[in-house]
Amino acid sequence: MKLKNILIVVEDIERSKAFYKDLFGLTVVTDFGGNVILTEGLVLQEKHIWEKLIGEKSNKGSCDAELFFEENDMDGFLARVNKYQGTITYLNELMEHSWGQKVVRFFDPDGHLIEVGESLDGVARRYLAKGMTEEEVAEKTQLPLDYIQGIQCQCTYN
Numbered sequence: 001m002k003l004k005n006i007l008i009v010v011e012d013i014e015r016s017k018a019f020y021k022d023l024f025g026l027t028v029v030t031d032f033g034g035n036v037i038l039t040e041g042l043v044l045q046e047k048h049i050w051e052k053l054i055g056e057k058s059n060k061g062s063c064d065a066e067l068f069f070e071e072n073d074m075d076g077f078l079a080r081v082n083k084y085q086g087t088i089t090y091l092n093e094l095m096e097h098s099w100g101q102k103v104v105r106f107f108d109p110d111g112h113l114i115e116v117g118e119s120l121d122g123v124a125r126r127y128l129a130k131g132m133t134e135e136e137v138a139e140k141t142q143l144p145l146d147y148i149q150g151i152q153c154q155c156t157y158n
Helices: 013-024 047-054 074-083 120-129 134-141 145-157
Strands: 006-010 028-031 035-038 042-046 067-070 089-096 102-107 113-117
Touching: 006 013, 006 047, 013 035, 013 042, 013 074, 042 047, 074 102, 120 134, 120 145, 134 145
Parallel strands: 006 042, 067 113
Antiparallel strands: 028 035, 035 042, 089 102, 102 113
């Protein structure tokens, strides 16, 4: 068994398609009208269709789940966010966790929480490029030393 897709319920499917394309580069794989499959396995389902399918009213959630996207060019991503024509509501603007990962959290037009953060490999590579030792990077990022050493080998050959 494997997880195939993540479905989120949206009020306006065209607005949501534009949002995920403009900010994340997700494009339509299959468009059934009120149900759209985007690249990366994200499925958008119009609220009225979803409610008919499940036989219940759909309620917007709280911050108990999020869509997580990895992005090692946080400056480039934030530039796209700043150019976005719609309104962005932040849970937190760009911040750096104690282990060094830079992240930003905000809501999509329907209130779904999104986190965009550096990959942990990207964090480790950033610290290695700044001259930190493998041991220092392992301590800072909380990643195993042998993992950092593997990244260091990859950096040497790239």
